[in-house]
Amino acid sequence: MRPREFDHDDVLRIAFDQFWRKGVRGTSLSDIARDAGVQRGSLYNAFGSKEALFLQAYERYAGDYLLALQKALSAGSLRKRLTAFFDLTITNFRSGSPPRGCPTTRGLMELGAAEGEGLDDEARTAFANLVSRITALVQDNLSAGAKRGEFNGNPAAAALHIITVTRGLAVLERAFGDEAQLRKIAAHTIDLVLDKKAG
Amino acid sequence: MRPREFDHDDVLRIAFDQFWRKGVRGTSLSDIARDAGVQRGSLYNAFGSKEALFLQAYERYAGDYLLALQKALSAGSLRKRLTAFFDLTITNFRSGSPPRGCPTTRGLMELGAAEGEGLDDEARTAFANLVSRITALVQDNLSAGAKRGEFNGNPAAAALHIITVTRGLAVLERAFGDEAQLRKIAAHTIDLVLDKKAG
């Protein structure tokens, strides 16, 4: 056995940074190889393909991000939790310089409609998975908030609504790059959801 | 002068169909040339670049789409109008087989963060422009509805909220491909916006 000359995790981090900034299609393995100080062929040998490398790098990101969201949603009133949730969401979209946007949303919109076009079903599953987990997280918090009398709507419907808004925020971030606007929309959404009349 | 051997508008339509289905990065000028029965070089001669061709094709789409939305928002109660608005939005995302998603949202997420990466600022402007126009359209309807007593919130904030939801729907469409889910979210959004307590 010959040992690797590069660190597996280092490459994943370097690669995901590029994917995040430029999208999967917009990032070449040559870029990553240069940044990581590794030969292109070695990346193919270690990961198989650009998409496989992306998937590994993305899973890493998704795990970290989900944990951070969990933490943001873990204390205070429901309103405080939702505020922290949107805060982290927007901060994530606006991280980096220039801001990198949302990698999940970008990945989802990069998917090809048919076979062989763009990212494949494995990537779609990974993206959809993170979205589903976040939705469940929000829904659990809404259910708990309902028990405490902080919310009196349908937790499932409201969670889906909130996740839809976060996806929309990711898109508007790309369109206008106006962070204040995003925060206004988030605040308005919280008001709408929490002030809803009893149904 | 030698006359063109192809129809300018035909090519725009054929090209946009491909861009819509596979994204700008995922569509090659060879694909379009083959589909249109035109030599690749002729496309460069006539349009200059893939991006320039896309921009022309997109403007065509944007004009048509905005008109259709205007029509959907032109009659009945505010609730009926918003329902027709979301209906058309979702129908547009789900058109084609397989469904093609939202070209504007896809385009926005395909943008590069820095120079030279992905679509450039001209494309961003075109996308942002359509989003802004749709927002204004919705806001006008909300303002008119407020005068008729069908709505008692802030038209600008509500319009921004609604447009954010439509962008989110475009993303969820790619993630889950579940049209019934999209329609539920849309209905819930209309309820939230119209049932809002007086503020």
Added chain:
DNA sequence: CACATTCTTGACATCGTGTCAAATATCTTC
């Protein structure tokens, strides 16, 4: 009828993905 102008066509340079075989370096076993 010839000319100028535009379009078309094919060749080329460059870059990206992905494959492969040969070379290389370590771990293991004797």
Added chain:
DNA sequence: GAAGATATTTGACACGATGTCAAGAATGTG
């Protein structure tokens, strides 16, 4: 400690995409 097995590295190759360019082709005009 030496030899071989095994995995990694490296460079060459095929292929397809973008974009440029010069040469050929076809039409309107003088």
